Amino acid sequence: MKNEISASGNSLFEQIKQTDANGNEYWTARKLAKVLAYSEYRHFIPVIERAKEACKNSGQHIEHHFEDILEMMLLGKTAKREVNSIKLSRYACYLIVQNADPNKEVVALGQTYFAVQTRLQEIRQMDEYNRLDTEDEKRLFLRNELAKHNLQLAAAAKGAGVVEPIDYAIFQNHGYMGLYGGLDAKAIHRKKGLKKNQQILDHMGSTELAANLFRATQTEEKLRRENIQGKGNANKTHFEVGKKVRKTIQELGGEMPENLPTADSIKQVEKAHEKKRLK
Template sequence: MVAQSAIYQLIVPKEKLQKVLADEIKAVSEEKKYYNMDIQRINQHTSAFNEITHYIESDNGKEKVEVWFARELQSVLGYARWENFTIAIGRAVESCKSQNINVNDHFREVTKMISLAKGAKREVKDYMLTRFACYLITQNGDPKKEEIAFAQGYFALQTRRAELIAEHLQQVSRLETRDRLRASEKQLSRNIYERGVDDRGFGRIRSKGDTALFGGHTTEDMKLRLGIKSTRPLADFLPTLTIAAKNLATEMTNYNVEQKDLYGEQSITAEHIQNNVSVRQMLGQRGIKPENLPPAEDIKKVERRVASNEKKIEKTSNKLPKKVE
């Protein structure tokens, strides 16, 4: 994984870095993520996906099987080119195989007629897909695209009520944000170990960063304030917004440690404190004080629930009939 600080160095000129970081802080404070779509937007997407849902008879003829066609799904997911969409389908098929699941139960190559100019028609390749197949396809798409972020929740749930989809999307957003913080802290630890700071020093740097972000409250203060066991990481109980704020401050530290070639605990601590202060100030301008936000559910429980739901997708997704008329 390439650290975001490294990406900044590659694509952002030095004089533009502060604007980029300011924009990110603004996005963090306003939680401008597709995963936080409002109910109205979710209902709009739900209608679009429901409109391309088809039903065919199962092998026993006693129930209906939900299916989608790739050509229609391509459009709703925002793919402009069929060739690009087939790449995601191919990856989904490989993912299905890697789980030792019969591909033919969920992916079926079919043909359809498309209209051309002057009333002409042409036969093209298409795919009939189950809910599980559609879910795998969205997992191999770009979650930064609103349609794909939504679709991951839509196909993950058997009951597609807007509130449940919204809850699922928010849970996934929090898990991904927590993963990004882990990655940026791991990168910071590598950076500072090369610059004369040991494990204890790293712990002190992180703690002083927390104190700056939370307005003078130490990491232990915040654990007591939020009712968190001293042995558990504070970030595992923070809301998505606060985790994202911590991650941004850490990425800023990563960037400046490298750019300024900082060395030693004192200079790196000062840098990390300043970055957390900057993030806190930007949040404060929008009336947000991180220390006053309520705790979130234990992220370990969220991880288990999301993982459990994902394991159920294939089992609750009806298989394609062996013969399709």
């Protein structure tokens, strides 16, 4: 979209993010509604209500994520007045975009943005992950998470019609091409200086593994949520999700995955970790 990226390179969702007195990030419902192209706030209220219900069903406290506030709105050129609004957490925004009009392009962008950011926040908040001190420990943790989610992604892809091994290889390549700026598995191998018998995932650092974990989890969710059918549609979905994850990394000022350094084989790290555990 034309207004998706500002001159500063930040997404619309970053531009309207605010920080309270305690340093907590939040969004307001009025501004989010405007960004998501709802012409009138009253049309946005049912979306918020569905998000609150989803919040409750997920076992979360609604009041921790949706707080009623008064927001100052500009009326005309100079006039202002306070109107009812809601202070939203990142998780609340994630639930809102999942329940918003999927036909709006900006909603699709919001789904990827908040899904990636929410997943990143979840990883950072994981007690197990936060106890990890070294890069190798983080790599092992994320590699195991990715292995688990790749199985779930394969199952979701099979449900969409990606059945044969060659078809799944093509499906995976579409995800890589979206995330790696057009590079397929062979091109990534060359870019990273890997041999044919070396697995790409075994030579990723924690940052690159995290990006691919986001790609896998969000593609799986989208395939299931939208009941996508057909190999072509599944491939397109994987590519688009990978591309959007890439865009989010760019907006956050991160290094593109193809430019991240090639790590030593994770198998060596696993052996060292097992020896340490046995001792």
